[in-house]
Amino acid sequence: MRHIGIGLIGTGFMGKAHALAFRAAQAVLGDVPTARLELLCDTPAERARQMAGQFGFARATDDWRALVADPAVEIVSITTPNRMHCEMALAAIEAGKHVYCEKPMGLTLEEARAMAEAAAGADVRTMVGYNYVKNPTFIHAQKLVAEGAIGRPVHFRGVVDEDYQADPNLAWTWRARIEEAGLGALGDLGCHLVSMAHRLMGPVDSLIADMQTIHETRPLPEGAGHGRVENEDVASALVRFRSGAQGVLCTSRSAWGRKNRLDFEVHGTAGMIAFEQERMNELQLYRNEGPAGEQGFKTILTGPAHPPYAAFCPAPGHQLGFNDLKVLEAGAFLRHVAGGEKAGPDFAEALEFEKVIHAIAASARDGRRVTV
Protein backbone atom coordinates (compact mmCIF):
# COMPACT_ATOMS: atom_id res chain seq x y z
CA MET A 1 0.00 0.00 0.00
CA ARG A 2 1.44 3.38 -0.91
CA HIS A 3 2.31 6.28 1.40
CA ILE A 4 0.72 9.72 0.93
CA GLY A 5 2.51 12.90 2.06
CA ILE A 6 0.41 15.24 4.24
CA GLY A 7 0.88 19.00 4.63
CA LEU A 8 -1.33 20.42 7.40
CA ILE A 9 -1.99 24.15 7.81
CA GLY A 10 -3.19 25.16 11.30
CA THR A 11 -2.80 23.47 14.67
CA GLY A 12 -5.94 24.66 16.51
CA PHE A 13 -9.16 22.73 17.16
CA MET A 14 -9.43 21.30 13.64
CA GLY A 15 -5.66 21.13 13.02
CA LYS A 16 -5.34 18.72 15.91
CA ALA A 17 -8.38 16.74 14.75
CA HIS A 18 -6.86 16.35 11.23
CA ALA A 19 -3.45 15.36 12.67
CA LEU A 20 -4.96 12.72 14.97
CA ALA A 21 -7.14 11.44 12.13
CA PHE A 22 -4.28 11.04 9.65
CA ARG A 23 -2.21 9.26 12.31
CA ALA A 24 -5.03 6.82 13.12
CA ALA A 25 -6.73 6.23 9.75
CA GLN A 26 -4.72 3.25 8.55
CA ALA A 27 -4.48 1.64 11.98
CA VAL A 28 -8.27 1.84 12.39
CA LEU A 29 -9.48 1.14 8.86
CA GLY A 30 -6.71 -1.08 7.47
CA ASP A 31 -7.56 -0.68 3.78
CA VAL A 32 -6.25 2.89 3.39
CA PRO A 33 -2.79 4.15 2.44
CA THR A 34 -0.42 5.30 5.17
CA ALA A 35 -0.42 9.04 5.73
CA ARG A 36 3.15 10.31 5.95
CA LEU A 37 3.11 13.43 8.14
CA GLU A 38 5.51 15.57 6.10
CA LEU A 39 5.06 19.23 6.90
CA LEU A 40 3.12 21.25 9.48
CA CYS A 41 2.47 24.97 9.10
CA ASP A 42 1.41 27.52 11.71
CA THR A 43 2.49 30.95 12.88
CA PRO A 44 4.71 31.82 14.62
CA ALA A 45 7.39 29.35 13.53
CA GLU A 46 8.06 28.31 17.13
CA ARG A 47 4.46 27.08 17.51
CA ALA A 48 4.73 25.18 14.21
CA ARG A 49 7.93 23.46 15.46
CA GLN A 50 6.45 22.63 18.85
CA MET A 51 3.22 21.20 17.39
CA ALA A 52 5.11 19.27 14.68
CA GLY A 53 6.91 17.49 17.53
CA GLN A 54 3.64 16.82 19.36
CA PHE A 55 1.69 15.64 16.30
CA GLY A 56 4.58 13.66 14.78
CA PHE A 57 5.26 15.74 11.63
CA ALA A 58 8.74 15.45 10.11
CA ARG A 59 9.16 19.18 9.42
CA ALA A 60 7.60 22.56 10.33
CA THR A 61 7.20 25.93 8.59
CA ASP A 62 5.46 29.27 9.16
CA ASP A 63 4.99 29.79 5.40
CA TRP A 64 1.88 28.11 3.98
CA ARG A 65 2.97 28.87 0.41
CA ALA A 66 6.16 26.85 1.01
CA LEU A 67 3.98 23.98 2.29
CA VAL A 68 1.77 24.09 -0.80
CA ALA A 69 4.86 24.05 -3.07
CA ASP A 70 6.65 21.28 -1.15
CA PRO A 71 7.25 18.28 -3.44
CA ALA A 72 6.76 15.76 -0.58
CA VAL A 73 3.24 17.10 0.14
CA GLU A 74 0.43 15.40 -1.82
CA ILE A 75 -2.57 16.35 0.36
CA VAL A 76 -2.93 19.90 1.72
CA SER A 77 -5.16 20.03 4.81
CA ILE A 78 -6.57 23.51 5.46
CA THR A 79 -7.70 24.15 9.04
CA THR A 80 -7.16 27.91 9.24
CA PRO A 81 -9.91 30.51 9.82
CA ASN A 82 -12.51 30.81 7.04
CA ARG A 83 -11.00 33.90 5.40
CA MET A 84 -7.92 31.94 4.29
CA HIS A 85 -9.60 28.82 2.88
CA CYS A 86 -10.15 30.06 -0.68
CA GLU A 87 -6.69 31.54 -1.27
CA MET A 88 -4.97 28.48 0.20
CA ALA A 89 -7.16 25.97 -1.67
CA LEU A 90 -6.72 27.73 -5.02
CA ALA A 91 -2.93 27.84 -4.55
CA ALA A 92 -2.86 24.15 -3.59
CA ILE A 93 -4.97 23.14 -6.61
CA GLU A 94 -2.76 25.28 -8.85
CA ALA A 95 0.25 23.35 -7.49
CA GLY A 96 -1.53 20.04 -8.33
CA LYS A 97 -2.22 19.06 -4.70
CA HIS A 98 -5.26 17.23 -3.34
CA VAL A 99 -7.14 19.44 -0.86
CA TYR A 100 -8.89 18.56 2.41
CA CYS A 101 -10.48 21.82 3.53
CA GLU A 102 -12.48 22.66 6.63
CA LYS A 103 -15.99 23.98 6.24
CA PRO A 104 -17.31 26.42 5.19
CA MET A 105 -15.39 26.45 1.91
CA GLY A 106 -15.19 30.22 1.70
CA LEU A 107 -16.45 33.51 3.08
CA THR A 108 -18.86 33.97 0.19
CA LEU A 109 -20.67 31.87 -2.39
CA GLU A 110 -18.36 33.37 -5.03
CA GLU A 111 -15.33 31.97 -3.19
CA ALA A 112 -16.93 28.54 -2.83
CA ARG A 113 -17.82 28.54 -6.54
CA ALA A 114 -14.26 29.53 -7.51
CA MET A 115 -12.92 26.63 -5.42
CA ALA A 116 -15.33 24.11 -6.95
CA GLU A 117 -14.54 25.36 -10.48
CA ALA A 118 -10.77 25.17 -9.91
CA ALA A 119 -11.08 21.61 -8.57
CA ALA A 120 -13.30 20.55 -11.47
CA GLY A 121 -10.72 21.84 -13.94
CA ALA A 122 -7.74 20.07 -12.34
CA ASP A 123 -6.63 16.50 -11.80
CA VAL A 124 -6.99 16.69 -8.01
CA ARG A 125 -9.34 15.23 -5.37
CA THR A 126 -11.05 17.33 -2.72
CA MET A 127 -12.85 16.81 0.60
CA VAL A 128 -14.65 19.30 2.86
CA GLY A 129 -14.88 18.74 6.63
CA TYR A 130 -18.61 17.97 6.84
CA ASN A 131 -17.72 15.23 9.32
CA TYR A 132 -21.19 14.57 10.78
CA VAL A 133 -22.26 12.70 7.63
CA LYS A 134 -19.49 10.16 8.38
CA ASN A 135 -21.19 8.96 11.59
CA PRO A 136 -22.21 5.25 11.26
CA THR A 137 -25.44 6.23 13.07
CA PHE A 138 -26.19 8.85 10.40
CA ILE A 139 -25.25 6.41 7.62
CA HIS A 140 -27.76 3.95 9.11
CA ALA A 141 -30.44 6.67 9.17
CA GLN A 142 -29.71 7.34 5.47
CA LYS A 143 -30.07 3.62 4.73
CA LEU A 144 -33.39 3.38 6.58
CA VAL A 145 -34.78 6.40 4.73
CA ALA A 146 -33.54 5.14 1.35
CA GLU A 147 -35.00 1.66 1.94
CA GLY A 148 -38.41 3.10 2.78
CA ALA A 149 -38.37 2.03 6.45
CA ILE A 150 -40.45 5.12 7.33
CA GLY A 151 -42.36 5.29 4.05
CA ARG A 152 -42.04 8.37 1.87
CA PRO A 153 -40.07 11.12 3.66
CA VAL A 154 -42.35 14.16 3.83
CA HIS A 155 -40.96 16.52 6.45
CA PHE A 156 -37.44 17.29 7.75
CA ARG A 157 -36.99 19.23 10.98
CA GLY A 158 -33.46 20.22 11.91
CA VAL A 159 -31.86 22.36 14.61
CA VAL A 160 -28.23 23.22 15.23
CA ASP A 161 -27.52 25.25 18.34
CA GLU A 162 -24.51 26.21 20.44
CA ASP A 163 -24.02 28.85 23.13
CA TYR A 164 -20.54 30.16 22.31
CA GLN A 165 -21.95 33.64 21.51
CA ALA A 166 -24.80 33.66 24.06
CA ASP A 167 -23.07 35.87 26.63
CA PRO A 168 -23.64 39.57 25.76
CA ASN A 169 -20.45 40.51 27.67
CA LEU A 170 -18.22 38.32 25.53
CA ALA A 171 -15.50 40.44 23.84
CA TRP A 172 -15.82 41.48 20.17
CA THR A 173 -13.62 39.37 17.86
CA TRP A 174 -12.98 39.00 14.10
CA ARG A 175 -15.79 36.42 14.08
CA ALA A 176 -18.25 39.33 14.12
CA ARG A 177 -16.90 40.78 10.83
CA ILE A 178 -18.36 39.66 7.51
CA GLU A 179 -15.06 40.43 5.76
CA GLU A 180 -13.13 38.07 8.05
CA ALA A 181 -15.67 35.46 9.13
CA GLY A 182 -18.34 35.52 6.41
CA LEU A 183 -21.71 34.32 7.68
CA GLY A 184 -22.26 33.89 11.44
CA ALA A 185 -24.26 30.96 12.83
CA LEU A 186 -25.08 29.80 9.27
CA GLY A 187 -21.41 29.45 8.26
CA ASP A 188 -20.29 27.95 11.56
CA LEU A 189 -23.20 25.63 12.34
CA GLY A 190 -26.07 25.82 9.86
CA CYS A 191 -23.98 24.38 7.02
CA HIS A 192 -23.49 21.11 8.97
CA LEU A 193 -27.27 20.74 9.33
CA VAL A 194 -27.70 21.40 5.61
CA SER A 195 -25.12 18.69 4.81
CA MET A 196 -27.25 16.17 6.74
CA ALA A 197 -30.57 17.37 5.31
CA HIS A 198 -29.13 17.20 1.79
CA ARG A 199 -27.88 13.64 2.18
CA LEU A 200 -31.16 12.45 3.73
CA MET A 201 -33.72 14.37 1.68
CA GLY A 202 -31.90 15.42 -1.49
CA PRO A 203 -31.31 18.98 -2.69
CA VAL A 204 -33.22 22.03 -1.43
CA ASP A 205 -35.19 23.70 -4.20
CA SER A 206 -36.38 26.92 -2.56
CA LEU A 207 -36.73 28.54 0.85
CA ILE A 208 -37.93 31.54 2.79
CA ALA A 209 -35.94 32.64 5.81
CA ASP A 210 -35.37 35.12 8.59
CA MET A 211 -32.29 35.90 10.67
CA GLN A 212 -31.30 38.10 13.55
CA THR A 213 -28.27 39.47 15.35
CA ILE A 214 -29.22 39.22 19.00
CA HIS A 215 -26.16 40.98 20.45
CA GLU A 216 -25.65 43.85 18.00
CA THR A 217 -22.50 45.15 19.68
CA ARG A 218 -19.81 43.58 21.85
CA PRO A 219 -17.22 45.17 24.16
CA LEU A 220 -13.84 45.95 22.57
CA PRO A 221 -10.66 45.02 24.50
CA GLU A 222 -9.25 47.44 27.12
CA GLY A 223 -12.45 49.45 27.53
CA ALA A 224 -12.23 50.92 23.99
CA GLY A 225 -16.03 51.05 23.61
CA HIS A 226 -18.13 48.61 21.61
CA GLY A 227 -17.68 46.94 18.18
CA ARG A 228 -20.57 46.13 15.85
CA VAL A 229 -21.53 42.51 15.21
CA GLU A 230 -22.11 42.31 11.44
CA ASN A 231 -23.30 38.72 11.03
CA GLU A 232 -26.23 36.67 12.33
CA ASP A 233 -26.57 34.95 15.72
CA VAL A 234 -29.78 33.16 14.72
CA ALA A 235 -31.34 32.02 11.42
CA SER A 236 -34.48 30.02 10.53
CA ALA A 237 -35.72 28.79 7.17
CA LEU A 238 -38.80 27.07 5.75
CA VAL A 239 -37.49 24.92 2.93
CA ARG A 240 -38.98 22.97 0.05
CA PHE A 241 -36.85 20.05 -1.18
CA ARG A 242 -36.70 19.17 -4.87
CA SER A 243 -38.54 15.92 -3.98
CA GLY A 244 -41.55 17.99 -2.86
CA ALA A 245 -40.95 17.31 0.84
CA GLN A 246 -40.89 20.28 3.20
CA GLY A 247 -38.53 21.18 6.00
CA VAL A 248 -37.53 23.58 8.75
CA LEU A 249 -33.89 24.47 9.44
CA CYS A 250 -32.95 26.54 12.52
CA THR A 251 -29.57 27.58 13.89
CA SER A 252 -28.32 29.69 16.77
CA ARG A 253 -24.90 30.44 18.23
CA SER A 254 -26.58 32.19 21.17
CA ALA A 255 -28.64 29.31 22.59
CA TRP A 256 -27.71 29.04 26.28
CA GLY A 257 -27.13 25.49 27.44
CA ARG A 258 -26.71 23.99 23.98
CA LYS A 259 -23.14 22.75 23.39
CA ASN A 260 -23.41 20.83 20.14
CA ARG A 261 -27.12 20.35 19.58
CA LEU A 262 -27.34 19.10 15.99
CA ASP A 263 -30.66 17.31 15.91
CA PHE A 264 -33.07 16.25 13.21
CA GLU A 265 -36.28 14.35 12.63
CA VAL A 266 -37.35 12.83 9.33
CA HIS A 267 -41.11 12.28 9.26
CA GLY A 268 -42.31 9.70 6.75
CA THR A 269 -45.68 8.35 5.69
CA ALA A 270 -45.06 5.13 7.68
CA GLY A 271 -42.84 6.24 10.56
CA MET A 272 -40.19 8.61 11.83
CA ILE A 273 -36.46 8.81 12.58
CA ALA A 274 -34.95 11.13 15.19
CA PHE A 275 -31.28 11.86 15.91
CA GLU A 276 -29.44 14.04 18.47
CA GLN A 277 -25.74 14.76 17.94
CA GLU A 278 -25.07 15.02 21.69
CA ARG A 279 -26.17 11.33 21.79
CA MET A 280 -24.41 10.53 18.52
CA ASN A 281 -24.47 6.73 19.01
CA GLU A 282 -28.28 6.46 19.15
CA LEU A 283 -31.07 6.59 16.63
CA GLN A 284 -34.77 6.69 17.47
CA LEU A 285 -37.00 4.79 15.04
CA TYR A 286 -40.79 4.71 15.08
CA ARG A 287 -42.66 2.47 12.64
CA ASN A 288 -46.40 2.28 12.22
CA GLU A 289 -46.64 -1.46 12.86
CA GLY A 290 -47.79 -3.94 15.52
CA PRO A 291 -50.75 -3.61 17.92
CA ALA A 292 -51.64 -0.01 18.80
CA GLY A 293 -50.99 -0.69 22.48
CA GLU A 294 -47.39 -1.72 21.79
CA GLN A 295 -46.35 1.00 19.39
CA GLY A 296 -43.52 3.31 20.38
CA PHE A 297 -40.02 4.51 19.58
CA LYS A 298 -37.20 2.01 19.39
CA THR A 299 -33.72 3.15 20.48
CA ILE A 300 -31.05 1.70 18.19
CA LEU A 301 -27.57 1.77 19.75
CA THR A 302 -24.82 1.93 17.12
CA GLY A 303 -22.63 -1.18 16.88
CA PRO A 304 -20.80 -3.46 14.44
CA ALA A 305 -24.05 -3.92 12.46
CA HIS A 306 -23.63 -0.27 11.39
CA PRO A 307 -20.53 0.03 9.19
CA PRO A 308 -17.86 1.26 9.67
CA TYR A 309 -18.32 1.17 13.49
CA ALA A 310 -16.66 -2.27 13.71
CA ALA A 311 -13.38 -0.79 12.46
CA PHE A 312 -13.08 0.92 15.86
CA CYS A 313 -14.60 -1.64 18.18
CA PRO A 314 -16.13 -5.16 18.00
CA ALA A 315 -18.75 -4.52 20.71
CA PRO A 316 -22.02 -2.56 20.24
CA GLY A 317 -22.91 0.37 22.47
CA HIS A 318 -19.29 1.21 23.37
CA GLN A 319 -19.65 4.50 21.46
CA LEU A 320 -17.65 6.53 18.96
CA GLY A 321 -16.77 10.21 19.49
CA PHE A 322 -16.23 13.38 17.45
CA ASN A 323 -12.58 12.66 16.60
CA ASP A 324 -13.55 9.23 15.25
CA LEU A 325 -15.66 10.99 12.60
CA LYS A 326 -12.49 12.78 11.49
CA VAL A 327 -10.67 9.41 11.28
CA LEU A 328 -13.42 8.16 8.95
CA GLU A 329 -13.24 11.39 6.91
CA ALA A 330 -9.43 11.34 6.57
CA GLY A 331 -9.51 7.60 5.79
CA ALA A 332 -12.12 8.10 3.07
CA PHE A 333 -10.02 10.86 1.53
CA LEU A 334 -6.76 8.86 1.62
CA ARG A 335 -8.58 5.98 -0.07
CA HIS A 336 -9.98 8.31 -2.76
CA VAL A 337 -6.59 9.97 -3.38
CA ALA A 338 -5.07 6.50 -3.85
CA GLY A 339 -7.60 5.80 -6.62
CA GLY A 340 -10.51 4.45 -4.56
CA GLU A 341 -14.15 5.44 -4.66
CA LYS A 342 -15.19 9.03 -3.86
CA ALA A 343 -16.92 9.40 -0.48
CA GLY A 344 -17.19 13.19 -0.48
CA PRO A 345 -18.41 15.72 0.27
CA ASP A 346 -15.99 17.06 -2.35
CA PHE A 347 -15.93 20.72 -3.40
CA ALA A 348 -18.77 20.16 -5.90
CA GLU A 349 -21.12 18.60 -3.30
CA ALA A 350 -20.13 21.03 -0.54
CA LEU A 351 -20.92 23.92 -2.91
CA GLU A 352 -24.51 22.63 -3.00
CA PHE A 353 -24.69 22.80 0.83
CA GLU A 354 -23.18 26.27 0.87
CA LYS A 355 -25.62 27.54 -1.76
CA VAL A 356 -28.35 26.81 0.80
CA ILE A 357 -26.81 28.81 3.67
CA HIS A 358 -26.20 31.76 1.37
CA ALA A 359 -29.77 31.47 0.05
CA ILE A 360 -31.02 31.57 3.67
CA ALA A 361 -29.03 34.79 4.24
CA ALA A 362 -30.25 36.30 0.96
CA SER A 363 -33.89 35.44 1.68
CA ALA A 364 -33.65 36.91 5.19
CA ARG A 365 -32.02 40.11 3.89
CA ASP A 366 -34.48 40.61 1.01
CA GLY A 367 -37.62 39.27 2.71
CA ARG A 368 -38.57 36.96 -0.18
CA ARG A 369 -38.63 33.29 -1.21
CA VAL A 370 -35.35 32.31 -2.90
CA THR A 371 -34.73 29.49 -5.38
CA VAL A 372 -31.45 27.77 -4.56
Ligand SMILES: NC(=O)c1ccc[n+]([C@@H]2O[C@H](COP(=O)([O-])OP(=O)(O)OC[C@H]3O[C@@H](n4cnc5c(N)ncnc54)[C@H](O)[C@@H]3O)[C@@H](O)[C@H]2O)c1
Ligand atom coordinates in the same frame (compact mmCIF):
# COMPACT_ATOMS: atom_id res chain seq x y z
N1 LIG B 1 -15.74 20.30 10.97
C1 LIG B 1 -16.04 20.77 12.14
O1 LIG B 1 -16.83 20.17 12.89
C2 LIG B 1 -15.40 22.07 12.59
C3 LIG B 1 -15.36 22.41 13.95
C4 LIG B 1 -14.71 23.59 14.31
C5 LIG B 1 -14.15 24.41 13.34
N2 LIG B 1 -14.25 24.07 12.03
C6 LIG B 1 -13.66 24.93 10.97
O2 LIG B 1 -12.24 24.78 11.03
C7 LIG B 1 -11.60 26.02 10.71
C8 LIG B 1 -10.63 26.36 11.83
O3 LIG B 1 -11.36 26.47 13.04
P1 LIG B 1 -10.63 26.14 14.44
O4 LIG B 1 -11.73 26.13 15.44
O5 LIG B 1 -9.74 24.97 14.30
O6 LIG B 1 -9.76 27.46 14.61
P2 LIG B 1 -8.51 27.68 15.56
O7 LIG B 1 -8.45 29.14 15.81
O8 LIG B 1 -8.55 26.73 16.71
O9 LIG B 1 -7.27 27.25 14.63
C9 LIG B 1 -6.87 28.00 13.51
C10 LIG B 1 -5.40 27.72 13.27
O10 LIG B 1 -4.96 28.39 12.09
C11 LIG B 1 -3.69 28.96 12.35
N3 LIG B 1 -3.39 30.03 11.41
C12 LIG B 1 -3.97 31.26 11.32
N4 LIG B 1 -3.38 31.98 10.33
C13 LIG B 1 -2.42 31.19 9.80
C14 LIG B 1 -1.48 31.37 8.74
N5 LIG B 1 -1.39 32.51 8.04
N6 LIG B 1 -0.63 30.34 8.46
C15 LIG B 1 -0.69 29.18 9.16
N7 LIG B 1 -1.57 28.95 10.16
C16 LIG B 1 -2.41 29.95 10.48
C17 LIG B 1 -3.82 29.42 13.79
O11 LIG B 1 -2.57 29.76 14.37
C18 LIG B 1 -4.48 28.21 14.42
O12 LIG B 1 -3.56 27.19 14.71
C19 LIG B 1 -12.72 27.05 10.52
O13 LIG B 1 -12.93 27.21 9.16
C20 LIG B 1 -13.94 26.41 11.17
O14 LIG B 1 -15.16 26.77 10.56
C21 LIG B 1 -14.86 22.90 11.63
